[in-house]
Amino acid sequence: MKAVVFQGPEEPMTVEEVDRPDCDDDGIVVETEACGVCRSDWHAWKGDWSWIGLMMTPGLVFGHEPCGTVVEVGDEVENVREGDRITAPFNMSDGTCRHCMSGRANICKRSVPMGFLPFQSGAYAEEFPVRVADQNAIAVPDGLDAVDVAGLGCRFATAFHGIAHRVSVDPGDTVAVHGCGGVGLSAIMTANALGGRVIAIDLDDRSLEMAEELGAEETVNVSEVKDVPQSVKAFTPNSRGVEVSVDALGIAETCRNSVNSLCKGGQHLQIGLTTSEEEGEVSLPVDTMVYDEREFYGSYGMPPHEYDEIFSMMEAGTINPGKIVSETISLEDVPDMVASMGEYDTVGIPVCTEF
Structure with missing residues (x-):
């Protein structure tokens, strides 16, 4: 089968013929219909994340925002059948650790990131495997388009989990979103759906225009202001902050x-992962956070059970991840698309649909 193969940090990826994936006894193999192209793949291609223990080795097949049809099922799988349409979390869990058992499978003790390890190849390929399928294969409701489901990917899922389940967004709350790439636009759409008043912050007018289309009430172009936090606060009552x-x-x-954009008691949500410039470390105004009781939260993917919530909102028209999909491309286009993401020229989410 054809797949996009990683050759090493910043080396051009190539489309090659590779062996189709093996089907584990507890796993499945899926024919790929669509796969989102994510900036996380750019991070991996650059060789980032060694500081968190991820070392990308040549030969990997990236791609972790998939949708497809099951073509092979392992003997131990009970809840998935050939012909089922599924997606899968990018951070696959085993379903048995204390985090999985408490509803937080996205931070499973034995989490396996799809496409970033040799034993769990990704979906920039004609077929991809899903391990522990009864835990990680998410049934896609009839009528949902594969491109829209791939648009959920890691970006929308991470943003949704963070906005809907990590912090508290009540109707009328003001929500600032710094960075209007795929995950930022997903956060804007989710916060707007929950009744938040959204302020979008970016340096690209095209991204800010799309943010407004997805529900942002105000925008801040960081290239046009001297103090971003104060510019954000100016849109809140008495400039108190969001x-x-x-x-x-x-x-x-x-x-x-x-x-620094927060009000007293406000909540910061960290979705973006750092680059080699920060290597996972950022200095913060700790004393201000203490005496204002500002809270810091992280969001990493989404547990499998929250997909039903997203699917219900999609079917009701409350959210529409497909609006963030900027273009569809072929497998041959993926290497150049990933490499270009460091230039921040992409608005929205590209999705590969031709394999």
């Missing part, structure tokens, strides 16, 4: 701007 602020990019500046 109830929730999101860093959807993952650089030191956006993280600090987000924390």
Whole structure:
């Protein structure tokens, strides 16, 4: 089968013929219909994340935002059948650890990131495997388009989990989103659906225009203001600050701007992961966070049971991840698309649909 193969940090990825994936006794093999192209793949291609123990080795098949049809089922699988349409979390869990048992499978003790390890290849390929399928294969409701489901991917799922379940967004709360890439736009759509008043912050007018289309009431172009937090606060009563602020990019500046945009008692949500510039470390105004009781939350993927919540909102028209999909591409286009993501030229989410 054809797949996009990683050759090493910053080396051009290639489309090659590779062996189709084996089907584990507790797993399945899925024919790929669509797979989102994510900035996390750019991070991996750059060689980031060694500071958290992820070392990308040549030969990996990336791709962790899939939708497809099951073509092979392991002997021990009980709840999945050939012909089922499924998606899967990018951070696959085993269903047995204390986090899984308490409803937080996204931080499973034995979590396996899809496409970033040799024994769990990804979906930039004609077929991809899903391990522990009864835990990780998520049935896709009839009528949902594969492109829209791939658009959920890691970006929308992580943003949704963070906005809906990690912080508290009540109707009328003001939510600032710093960075309007795929995950930021997903956060904007989710916060708007929950009744939040959204302020979008970015340096690209095209991204800010899309943010407004998805529900942002106000925008801040960081290239046009001297003090981003104060510009954000100016849109809140008495310039007190926002109830929730999101860093959807993952650089030191956006993280600090987000924390400094908060009101007393406000909640910061960290979705963006850092680059080699920060290596996972960002200095923050700790004393201010203490005496204002500002809270810091992280969001990493989404547990499997929350997909039903998203699917219900999609079917009701409350959210529409497909609106964030910017273009569809072929497998041959994936290497260049991933490499270009460091230039921040992409608005929205590209999805691969031709394999």
